[in-house]
Amino acid sequence: MTTGQISRREFLKLLALTSLAGLGIQRLPDKTGNTISFQEKKLPNIIIVVFDALSAGHISTYGYHHETTPHLSDFAEKSTVYHRHYAAGNFTMPGTASLLTGTYPWAHGGYHQFGTIKDEFQAKNLFHLLSEYYFTMAFTRNPIARGLINQFGDAVHQFPNVxxxxxxxxxxxxxxxxxxxxxSFWGEKNVRDSFRINLASPFVSSVVNRWINSKVNEETKKLKNLFPRGLPTNLYGQNFILEDAIDWIISAVSMAPQPFFGYFHLFPPHFPYRPRREFIGIFDDGWQPIQKPPHFFTEGRSHEYLIEESRRYDEFIAYADAEFGRFIAELKSRGILENTYLIFTSDHGEMFERGIFKHVTPTLFEPLIHIPLVIHRPHQIQRKDILTLTSCIDIVPTILNITGNPIPEWCQGEILPIDDLETTLNDDRGIFALEAKTNAQRARLTTFTIALVKNFYKMIHYKGYAGYENEYELYDLETDPEELDNIYETNPEIAAALRNDLEQKVSEVNLEID
Amino acid sequence: MNADLSSLIWVRNRFPEKQSIYNLFIAVVFPVHIWAIIIVLQQVPTYILYLKASETIGTIAYTMAFILLECISITFVFILIGALLPQKLLKQQIVAQAALLVPLALCIAYFIHVLDSISFVMFQTYIPNRFWFGIWIVGFIPLLIVSYLIRKYQRLPELLMKYVDRVTIVSLIYIFGDLLAVLVIIWRNVFVSG
Incomplete structure (x- = not known):
């Protein structure tokens, strides 16, 4: 587990920087090894911890049946918990890009699996906004998030190779x-990508895959006792253990010049669900969630299959939660939390219902977009619960507010209330989520799914799909949180109002593109 | 001294002449590039959907540079196998045999990749190594058949050599494109940092 430690070179570099900090001036290395200077400011540190594909509906802190997150629950006792927090999309790119830019997917343009955000957003993001006064660092094993953060360039001062x-x-x-x-990532995918049937170079892929098999088997054997289901993997060539990432992050935040901003996007509990041995079987209690009828975008997965995978997912969450607990304990013991805002969230959720498994789907049901958000303020001593609707696009303005920065005009989010930092959220604000993988980028929205949550109503509009040109679903989340009863036909007034809001939003977006 | 010289000559004789290596490379380049270009062209509409033009060019450049490397590797493997096997089996008609065997090997490699891909999606692991070896061994039984046919029917190697001659110009264009791709990669990494 030593691979997760900060390297000697990084340590020496940071040591030199820390000594310069004593002179009131910090010199920070950029990604090319050059240094940048700025006057030290007394500002709090900011840490964002993202657990990938973590659905609020599977978190015991949010009332889930299985006790998946005891450590998060402890942490939440002295934090602000946002109960109705939403991702801007159902997979990494829109979720993460919206979180880091404070804008919806149609604004930053990142709504394809391995797409890019618009050029202008390479400078309109949290790293750029903070990099003048903050030492900025990031860590992720998610290749999509990695591609996104790479676009922020030198504003990310420390970004280790996964x-x-x-x-x-x-x-x-x-x-x-x-x-x-x-x-180069795309080029490599062209010649060897295990998910792609048509490869430009089947020869090399075939040979390299054998070598990978041997190495992975070798490493898996070594850690078989700890990880009986195999080593966790990001499915894009990296096998890892979460412990190493947590170790690296602890080292990095301990040695980083202050103030620092750290964005740590951890791969678990993303599929495949491979927890440590002690978490396997902990939820074998026979409990079953409600069986929901197959959706018209069903993948044909059986209820039994989905229950089994859901149980494995819960185990992986419990493993991730244990490591989160270790992380918090270390931060506390090192005194880092004394001057640090810690934001716990996810980029999107995961789904085990209606015949749909995981999150690569055109749907936007609650398990996919309802995600956790817990924010701890330095010296916060009691829990605060926020029941108003919030979105991942609110995180950028909230951090800018904390750090005394003005909120740029292009930012679409609102400032969140944290503990005793009161702000008034607009109760009538509509929260959007978009899924548009098959729509051309930077083009009019023609094939997409869009969800609007307003008060307790949620409307989902499926547009332009073959066979499903114009489908609407409307749910009352207050009386029907499981989204079982589509009231679109039976509540024409509410349906018309929300439909009008959605159509207006799409028209605005398309007008801007035109 | 004489013994050394004779063993050197013996080793030298195991390997093809320069002209044969050149023709062999052409025989490898053509089918490998045809395959790669078809796949890349299939991907271009997807790239246009979500990559910038410069990134699309870069992605194609990395792919084609890698394909050049792959062609060099396959050529090397052929030369090596030719040196190890009895000369009449492969080395004597190495270009003609490569013209037939490379497309065959492409099919086998593709078949294995499909199996690997299905196995990866379902079980997050590739097919076991013993299956891999087994498929290649079974797949290369045609090596013996092709070798036999080429020795038995004189017309066949003549036809295959004509085919190699005819694809030479287009293969040289492919190689030129690969070298351009290498330049694009160097340019992107040295001059367009970050």
Missing amino acids: EEHSIFSSTYSNLLFPNDPNA
């Missing part, structure tokens, strides 16, 4: 071409 912090890595584009990460 290959260096993996048990085993079989991707090389990042290591060989650090100055051209996106194109």
Whole structure:
């Protein structure tokens, strides 16, 4: 588990920087090893911890049947818990890009699996906004989030190569071409991508896969006792353990010049669900969630299959939660939390119902977009619960508010209330989520799913899909949180009002594109 | 001294002449590139959906540079196998045999990749190594058949050599494109940092 430690080179670099901090001036290395200078300001540190694909509906802190997150619950006792928090999309790109830019997917343009955000947003994001006064760092093993953060360029002062912090890595584009990460990543995918049937180079893929098999088997054997279901993997060539990532983050935040901003996007509990041994079987209690009828976008998964996968997902969450607990304990013991805002959230959820598994789907049901948000303020001593609707786009303005920065005009979110920092959220505000993987980027929205949550009503509009050109669903989340009863036909007034809001939003977006 | 010289000559004789290596490379480049270009062209509409033009060019450049590397590797493997096997089996007609065997090997590699891909999606692991070896061994039984046919029917190697001749120009264009791709990669990494 030593691979997760900060490297000697990084340590020496940071040591030199820390000594300069004593002079009131900090010199920070950018990604190319050059240094940048700024006057020290007394500002709080900011840490964002993102657990990938973590659905609020599977978190015991949010009332889930299985006790999946005891450590998060402890942490929440002295934090602000946002009960109705939403992701801006149902997979990493829109969820993460919206979180880091404070804008909806149609604004930043990142709504494709491995897409890019608009050029202008390479400078309109949290890293850029904070990099003048903050030491900024990021960590992720999610290749989509990695591609996104790479676009922020030198505003990210420390962004370690994921290959260096993996048990085993079989991707090389990042290591060989650090100055051209996106194109080289795509080039590598073209010649060897296990998910793609049509490969440009089946020869090399075939040979390299054998080598990967041998190495992974070797490493899996070594850790078989700890991880009986196999080593966790990001499915893009890296096998890793969460413990290493947590170790690296603890080292990094301990040695970083203050104030720092850290964005730590951890892969678990994203599929495949491979927890440590002690978490396997902890939820074998026979409990079953409600069986929901198959959706018209069903993948045909059986209820039994989904229950089994859901149980495994819960185990993986419990494993991630245990590591989160260790992380918090370390931060406390090192005194880092004394001057740090810690934001716990996710980029999107995960689904085990209606015949749909995981999150690659055109639907936007609650399990996919209702995500956790817990914010701890330094010296916060009691829990606060926020029941108003909030969105991931609110995090940027909230952080800017904390750090005394003005909120830019392009930012679409609102400032969140944290503990005793009171702000008034607009109760009537509509929260949107978009799924538009199959729509051309930077083009009019023609094939997409959009959800609008307003008060307790949620409308989902499926537009432009073959066979489903114009479908609407309307749910009353107050009386029907499981989204079982589509009231679109039976509540024409509410349906018309929300439909009008949605159509107006899409028209605005398309007008801007035109 | 004489013994050394004769063993050197023996080793030298195991390997093809320069002209044969060149023709062999052409025989490898053509089918490998045809395959790669079809796949890349299939991907371009997807890239246009969500990559910038410069990134699309970069992605194609990385792919084609890698394909050049793959062609060099396959050529090397052929030369090596030719040196190890009895000369009449492969080395004597190495270009003609490569012209037939490379497309065959492409099919086998693709078949294995499909199996790997299905296995990865379902079980997050590739097919076991013994299956991989088994498929290649079974797949290369045609090596013996092809070798036999080429030795038995003189017309066949003549036809295959004509085919290699005819694809030479287009293969050289592919190689030129690959070298351009290498330049694009160098340019992107040295001059367009970040």
